[in-house]
Amino acid sequence: MKAQGKVFKYKDNVDTDVIIPARYLNTSDPKELAAHCMEDIDPDFVKNVKAGDIIVAGNNFGCGSSREHAPLAIKTAGVSCVIANTFARIFYRNAINIGLAIIECPEAVANINAGDDVTVDFDSGTITNNTTGKTFKTNPFPDFIKKIIDEGGLLNSIKNK
Amino acid sequence: MGMTMSQKILAAHAGKSSVKAGELINVKLDLVLGNDITSPVAINEFRKAGFDKVFNRERIALIMDHFTPNKDIKAAEQCKHCRNFAKEYNILHFYDTGEVGVEHALIPEKGLVAPGELVIGADSHTCTYGALGAFSTGVGSTDMAAGMYSGMAWFKVPSAIKFVLTGKPCGWVSGKDVILHIIGKIGVDGALYKSMEFTGPGLKYLSIDDRLCMANMAIEAGAKNGIFEVDDVTLEYVKDKVNREFNIYKADDDAEYDEVIEIDLSSIKPTVAFPHLPENTKPVEEAGDVEIQQVVIGSCTNGRLEDLRIAAKVLKGHKVKKGVRCIVIPATQKIYREAMEEGLFTIFLDAGCAISAPTCGPCLGGHMGILAEGERAVATTNRNFVGRMGHTKSEVYLASPAVAAASAIMGKIAQPEDIK
Secondary structure: OOEEEEEOOOOOEEEHHHHHHHHHHOHHHHHHHHHOOOOOOOHHHHHHOOOOEEEEEOOOOOEEOOOHHHHHHHHHHOOOOEEEEOHHHHHHHHHHOOOOOOOEEEEEEEHHHHHOOOOEEOOOOOHHHHHOOOOEEOOOOOHHHHHHOOOOOOOHHHHOO | OOOOOOHHHHHHHHHOOOOOOOOOEEEEEEEEEEOOOOHHHHHHHHHHHHOOOOOOOOOOOOOOOOOOOOHHHHHHHHHHHHHHHHHOOOOOOOOOOOOOHHHHHHHHOOOOOOOOOEEEEEEHHHHHHHHOOEEEEEEEEEHHHHHHOEEEEEOOOEEEEEEEOOOOOOOOOOOHHOOOOHHHHHHOOOOOOOEEEEEEEEHHHHHOOOOOOOOHHHHOOOOOOEEEEOHHHHHHOOOOOOOOOOOOOOOOOOOOOOOEEEEEHHHHHOOOEOOOOOOOOOEEHOOOOOOOOOOEEOOHOOOOHHHHHHEEEEEEEOOOOOEEEEEEOOOHHHHHHHHHOOOOHHHHHHHOOEEEEOHHHEEEEEEEEEEEOOOEEEEOOOOOOOOOOEEOOOOEEEOOHHHHHHHHHHEEEEOHHHHO
């Protein structure tokens, strides 16, 4: 499986309140949520994002609330993968549970700029910055988590038991 | 190798004699909870997956506290969705307007969590119950759906930072000042993926309300959970609330910690977190002249009876400064009644405060006190992110009830000593 797209880059501590402000949480419709994705940190994000694009960020991405609406809004907006130095833990498990690809790779974060074209090969664990030609290796998910992803998310993996 | 408090609870619920940091485990849950924002997503996922039973109708809590009393039609629909699910599965602990309280104040008050238990909640501040010596942590809606069906959840066993509390807090210093001080010291990701375990001789000076406030904000340091060693204060609190057997887990003497940090409670001053991260802390005396337009006293962090008593003590005989809106939100119906019967409402009303029904309301910019562009609020809540309480160009300053009440009187960030 591969992801490829243009990079939107953000700094440390991107919180769930800026990913999807609480004033929009009176709905759980993914499309309505996606229409306001990143609104309070990057009002042009929704206008500019295209299917396949990639978010790159610093430390502690997704900190704050447990709202699953946050990874859901990002995924529904068309983002194929989020690469960060670290993720806040609830965001991390929510992303896995709903099938949004996330990767922790500080080396890639340091060497990717906004607007770069990036390809992620999930099978080989390779991130390629097509703009600069640099490649980066990532750590594969533990088998336990891979199984959840392979079975199509947490609820399917429970049903299959 | 010994285990931390959190690891012992996880091991016991995984049916294992021991676990170690980094290990992935499946655990049995004692309680699964959600609110009116996260439960609808969980219910949708539950139905989509084709689940047709819950693991235990008495160990699920659905709490309509965020956008209630229903703030608009969409919020009303979300609550209706939850109400229908609760009826269909005969969920025992479904709480709606009239019975509801802010979830993390209500759950301990109702005795739904006991020391040694394992709780997940689709709300990040579920870590609050660590105050009672439970392992409790926030998850998302899909985890909640899985938990409601299977009574199980997966976890990576966390490592831990041990906080040894010494000394006695001075004057108006409360649990809020202590936890803000700690977050200021270690940062908003200082405990990322880890447990924060609180112990030491200073514990005895922290009331259960102080501890609930501190454990509540463990998530603001990125922690998986915050947990307090069980002592007489804990047992006194749970004795007339919990009438089932429970276990008390202490860390082993040779438990391994990533770090041990000593906190001298006597050295902590009233503290305020500046926008837009809870780690931007400084002592109130160094805050400078920060004019404010609103004060919020309430939330799962500081909406308990002790918090309201402190605020009333500061506000008694004073008026909220002209141009400042002071909103007091007792966190549960029980707290509301107790505050009223103690005469605290008279003090608040005489001072010119508005008193709201229990709700999360303005804490997350939901309703009941939204900020306009350029406005500043001192709030006893837990987050001061961009746009958290309203306009993206508004600001939230986090502080204790004493500091919030003093600020309401002075019209700027202040502590009780500053009131003239």
